[in-house]
Amino acid sequence: MHLAYLDAGSGSLIVQAVVGGVAGAAVAAKLYWRRLVARFRRQPTDQH
Amino acid sequence: MAHPDTGVRVDPGSFRDPGNRVFHRDGEVLRGLDERSARDWRALAGSGFFRTLLAAGKLCGTEEVAPTPPWSATLRHERIPFVSHPYEWSFGMLRDAALLHLEILRAALVDGFTTKDGSAYNLQWRGTAPVFIDIGSFQPYRDGEPWAGYRQFCQTLLYPLLLQAHLGVDFQPWLRARVDGLEPDQMRRFFGGARRLLPGVPTHVHLHGAMQQRNARATTSDVRAQLREAGYSRELAAATVRGIEKLVRRLDRRPGESHWSDYQRTCGYSAQDRHAKERFVEEAVAAAGAPAMALDLGANDGRYARIAARHARYVVAVEQDPAVVDALYRALRAEGERRILPLVMDLADPSPGGGWRGVERAGFAARTRADVVLALAVVHHLAIGRNVPLAEVVDQLAGLATPGATLVVEFVHPEDPMARRLLANKPDGLFPDYRREEFERLLAARCRITRRAELPSGTRTLYRAVVNG
Numbered sequence: 090m091h092l093a094y095l096d097a098g099s100g101s102l103i104v105q106a107v108v109g110g111v112a113g114a115a116v117a118a119k120l121y122w123r124r125l126v127a128r129f130r131r132q133p134t135d136q137h
Numbered sequence: 138m139a140h141p142d143t144g145v146r147v148d149p150g151s152f153r154d155p156g157n158r159v160f161h162r163d164g165e166v167l168r169g170l171d172e173r174s175a176r177d178w179r180a181l182a183g184s185g186f187f188r189t190l191l192a193a194g195k196l197c198g199t200e201e202v203a204p205t206p207p208w209s210a211t212l213r214h215e216r217i218p219f220v221s222h223p224y225e226w227s228f229g230m231l232r233d234a235a236l237l238h239l240e241i242l243r244a245a246l247v248d249g250f251t252t253k254d255g256s257a258y259n260l261q262w263r264g265t266a267p268v269f270i271d272i273g274s275f276q277p278y279r280d281g282e283p284w285a286g287y288r289q290f291c292q293t294l295l296y297p298l299l300l301q302a303h304l305g306v307d308f309q310p311w312l313r314a315r316v317d318g319l320e321p322d323q324m325r326r327f328f329g330g331a332r333r334l335l336p337g338v339p340t341h342v343h344l345h346g347a348m349q350q351r352n353a354r355a356t357t358s359d360v361r362a363q364l365r366e367a368g369y370s371r372e373l374a375a376a377t378v379r380g381i382e383k384l385v386r387r388l389d390r391r392p393g394e395s396h397w398s399d400y401q402r403t404c405g406y407s408a409q410d411r412h413a414k415e416r417f418v419e420e421a422v423a424a425a426g427a428p429a430m431a432l433d434l435g436a437n438d439g440r441y442a443r444i445a446a447r448h449a450r451y452v453v454a455v456e457q458d459p460a461v462v463d464a465l466y467r468a469l470r471a472e473g474e475r476r477i478l479p480l481v482m483d484l485a486d487p488s489p490g491g492g493w494r495g496v497e498r499a500g501f502a503a504r505t506r507a508d509v510v511l512a513l514a515v516v517h518h519l520a521i522g523r524n525v526p527l528a529e530v531v532d533q534l535a536g537l538a539t540p541g542a543t544l545v546v547e548f549v550h551p552e553d554p555m556a557r558r559l560l561a562n563k564p565d566g567l568f569p570d571y572r573r574e575e576f577e578r579l580l581a582a583r584c585r586i587t588r589r590a591e592l593p594s595g596t597r598t599l600y601r602a603v604v605n606g
Contacts, residue, residue, distance in 0.1 A: 094153065094154045094155065094156065094253060094254075095153070095154075095253060095254050095285055095286065095289065096357060097283075097284075097285040097286075097287070097288060097357050098288040098349060098357065099348075099349075099352035099353070099355040099356065099357050099359075099360040100345065100346075100347075100348030100349030100350070100351065100352040100353070101287050101288035101291070101345065101348070101349065102283045102287075102357060102360050102361065102364060103348050103352060103360060103364070104287075104340065104341075104344055104345045104348045105283040105284060105287050105374070105377045106283065106364060106367075106369055106373065106377075107340065107344060107348075108340045108341065108377055108380055108381075109373045109374075109376045109377040109380065110376055110380070112372075112373060112376070113369075113373050113376065113377065115368075116364065116367045116368050116369050116373065117367075119367040119368060120363050120364060120366075120367040123363065123366065123367065124363070
């Protein structure tokens with residue numbers, strides 16, 4: 090993947106979704122939901 | 138950083154993006170592009186928004202010239218008459234620069250482009266018109282990605298504007314001290330309690346800071362992928378830019394009145410004095426033969442800068458009070474005057490070199506070679522008000538000029554009411570050298586005095602002098 094020369098800041102990228110109105114907030118919510126789901130999916134495999 | 142064999146001097150302020158670099162050759166401003174940047178440039182040059190903004194003068198004039206090895210392509214840029222830094226701008230200037238950056242980004246997004254960064258240093262001025270200079274910043278927009286320059290935009294443009302608009306805190310010292318601007322966490326401390334709710338603060342300051350902390354371990358490439366999968370789109374990126382634009386337009390509180398705002402009325406000139414002084418200045422600048430750059434030190438409301446602009450191609454008007462500079466900027470914009478650049482700077486504490494090695498952003502003295510220097514009602518403020526030895530004041534005035542330049546300087550006699558007011562704040566006998574004869578002797582050591590005129594009040598003398606080579 091091509092990265093920009095500037096460190097855009099992970100938090101700075103996500104906050105842009107939130108300030109982009111209702112549609113943006115939905116994207117941010119989806120991102121957090123996916124992170125949450127991924128964490129629960131990962132846990133059982135970690136224990137084996 | 139000069140290469141003597143090729144005559145190329147690499148610009149010390151252009152290294153952060155390795156894909157392109159600004160350099161100087163034979164008085165020209167050139168930009169070398171690597172292979173990827175050259176591809177981006179060709180796509181950009183063929184795009185509608187770029188041509189439109191270029192024609193409107195909102196982008197710095199740019200054309201491709203024969204490539205200079207080792208670069209794949211080379212661009213030649215228009216020369217900006219005087220390079221200034223964001224901490225030398227007034228609130229209205231920083232705001233207009235921010236709005237231009239956002240306007241350009243919005244137009245770019247429509248045509249499938251974005252900017253790699255969002256720094257206040259992407260902008261410069263032609264008089265009172267902001268210009269976007271970082272042509273190397275444009276690249277094709279990649280689907281699903283937020284603006285990489287948002288953080289930089291907040292730190293160098295939005296946060297300084299919030300500080301001034303919401304709290305009345307002058308932003309200039311913050312930007313001068315930190316080349317990368319204010320961090321979200323610093324800003325959060327300013328905006329506690331009820332201030333958390335001020336426009337733009339809950340999201341761009343508090344949420345931004347909190348998100349940075351919570352995502353400190355996540356890499357930007359992971360977060361970009363996650364946002365893309367969650368459905369982030371170009372339309373969303375455009376909506377975000379529009380939202381920031383709307384916020385910046387709301388931030389229009391003018392800086393308050395200050396001591397210097399009313400200086401022209403309270404400084405004790407008679408109409409006769411003023412008339413004689415205006416004539417003296419006008420004749421001096423006219424006799425300098427269409428000078429390329431005149432520098433007005435202690436410009437106040439710009440009366441003499443405007444007179445200089447009748448004859449000089451460009452005038453830089455320096456004044457220490459941000460509120461006064463802001464009023465001057467707005468007045469010049471309203472008049473449609475485009476050849477006077479007002480700047481905020483204290484002459485006793487001029488802009489130092491900043492950034493990497495102290496040369497990434499050149500100090501004021503390193504940037505300034507004026508053909509005419511006006512120092513009207515300035516010397517006594519430096520010599521008495523700030524205790525600068527008179528010889529040093531003369532050295533500094535001459536040092537800002539090219540050899541052969543015209544210096545127009547006013548010496549306020551110790552008996553003058555304004556000088557007496559300043560002297561009354563200092564112990565008796567502190568400045569035995571502050572005398573007209575001594576000033577004249579010092580001036581004659583650095584310059585050839587060609588004219589001398591005492592103002593009708595009899596307590597001020599004007600000099601026209603040619604700076605020695």
